[in-house]
Amino acid sequence: MAWLARGSARVLLAALLASTLLALLVSPARGRGGRDHGDWDEASLLPPLPPREDAARVARFVTHVSDWGALATISTLEAVRGRPFADVLSLSDGPPGAGSGVPYFYLSPLQLSVNNLQENPYATLTMTLAQTNFCKKHGFDPQSPLCAHIILSGTVTKVNETEMDIAKHSLFIRHPEMKTWPSSHNWFFAKLNITSIWVLDYFGGPKIVTPEEYYNVTVQ
Numbered sequence: 001m002a003w004l005a006r007g008s009a010r011v012l013l014a015a016l017l018a019s020t021l022l023a024l025l026v027s028p029a030r031g032r033g034g035r036d037h038g039d040w041d042e043a044s045l046l047p048p049l050p051p052r053e054d055a056a057r058v059a060r061f062v063t064h065v066s067d068w069g070a071l072a073t074i075s076t077l078e079a080v081r082g083r084p085f086a087d088v089l090s091l092s093d094g095p096p097g098a099g100s101g102v103p104y105f106y107l108s109p110l111q112l113s114v115n116n117l118q119e120n121p122y123a124t125l126t127m128t129l130a131q132t133n134f135c136k137k138h139g140f141d142p143q144s145p146l147c148a149h150i151i152l153s154g155t156v157t158k159v160n161e162t163e164m165d166i167a168k169h170s171l172f173i174r175h176p177e178m179k180t181w182p183s184s185h186n187w188f189f190a191k192l193n194i195t196s197i198w199v200l201d202y203f204g205g206p207k208i209v210t211p212e213e214y215y216n217v218t219v220q
Contacts (some may be wrong), residue, residue, distance in 0.1 A: 052148075052201050056106055056213040060219055061201050062199075063099065064099035067092070068089060068196050071087055072085050076120075085113065087112065089105055095174070103125060104159070104171050104190070106188075106189075107190050110185055112204055121156055122153075125154045126149060129147055129149065145200045146201070148199070148201035150200070151200075152192060156190050163191070195208070
């Protein structure tokens, strides 16, 4: 009977381990892109897309719900010097529901894009609703203009002392893991100074939005 008891214990232990492993696999990571990441609870908090005829509001919407974007710079690497060079960067324009429209970044001199920006600060940033559940929910391919995305062009600069706390709060509330990144990498806060804006949210080509129109939007 002892062997039977030991066998039952092994079966029970295996079942408990299996259920624990399943829970780890299906539960969203905390602080790493899942819940408690400071981002949108897409099931309840992600606002509806603004009217497509209001391109400035659509642009602000896409910026605000985006946690990351692709930043294109001009490469300083010898193998591709002078050619476009794109990298994915985490970003934030403010806490959920309180966006400023300014894309803030947390950068290190060790990043290739930062080396490029030190020689040439001009850059282009693209953000897309493909990173939310919006496009999958409606069956839109990421390349489709119906899966709204925007393109912002300008210069990337370090934020000044008066803007430091705003940039820090904007980024750390949406990307809390940043607080733990090694200080030896000499991280600093930066932003994109927007000079040109294109919105692709429907067929017929991009809509042009001025920075003035973009920043005059009242975000609700």
